[in-house]
Amino acid sequence: MDIAIIVEGKNDRSRLARVLSPEVPIHCTFGTLSTSRIEALRKAIGRRHVYLYMDNDSSGRRIRGVLRDVFPDADHIYTRRGYAGVEGTPEEYLIQQLEKAGLDEFILYPAPDADRWKE
Numbered sequence: 001m002d003i004a005i006i007v008e009g010k011n012d013r014s015r016l017a018r019v020l021s022p023e024v025p026i027h028c029t030f031g032t033l034s035t036s037r038i039e040a041l042r043k044a045i046g047r048r049h050v051y052l053y054m055d056n057d058s059s060g061r062r063i064r065g066v067l068r069d070v071f072p073d074a075d076h077i078y079t080r081r082g083y084a085g086v087e088g089t090p091e092e093y094l095i096q097q098l099e100k101a102g103l104d105e106f107i108l109y110p111a112p113d114a115d116r117w118k119e
Contacts, residue, residue, distance in 0.1 A: 003103070004048040005077075006041065008055055008063060012086035016053065019094050021106045031059065033066050042070065050074040051101060055085035077101050 004025045007013050013026045020026070025048070027041055050071040054060035056079050067074065077097050083089045091110065098107050 002048045003051060003106070004045045005051045005053055006045075006067060006071075006074075007053050007086055008060060009087070012053070012055070015087045015089070016094065019091055019098065019108055020103075021108060024103075024106050029063055029067075031063075033063060038066075038070055041067075045071075051077055051103070053077040053079070053086055053097075055079065056081050056083070057085065060085070075101055 004027060005016065005020075006027045006029060007016060008029050008031060010028055010030075013028050016026055025044070027044055029037065029041070050067075050073070052064055052067050052071070052074050053076075054064045054067075064076065068076075077100075079086055079089045079097065080093065083093070086094075095107055095109070098104075
């Protein structure tokens with residue numbers, strides 16, 4: 001599956017990149033969605049299947065609404081209220097949401113904690 005993920009900012013992208021294979025492009029809106037920014041996103045994504053992973057705040061909902069119109073077939077990934085956006089979401093929860101979206105094959109799972117097996 002050829003996919004791309006769109007997030008709001010570079011900190012969101014950095015956070016998500018820690019748990020995703022580098023082959024998955026993560027694009028940023030950088031908060032504002034001008035016509036030129038939308039066209040740049042559309043061109044960069046091409047024919048890939050899009051996943052939208054926005055913050056659960058008013059700005060994130062507004063951006064998600066605009067991108068829903070631009071990418072009507074996009075899948076939506078959500079972070080929990082109370083987390084400080086995608087960048088403040090614990091890795092375990094990011095992974096759960098990516099699994100829920102069916103992206104298991106792209107997830108970089110953390111190495112098991114070797115210390116917990118010591119007696």
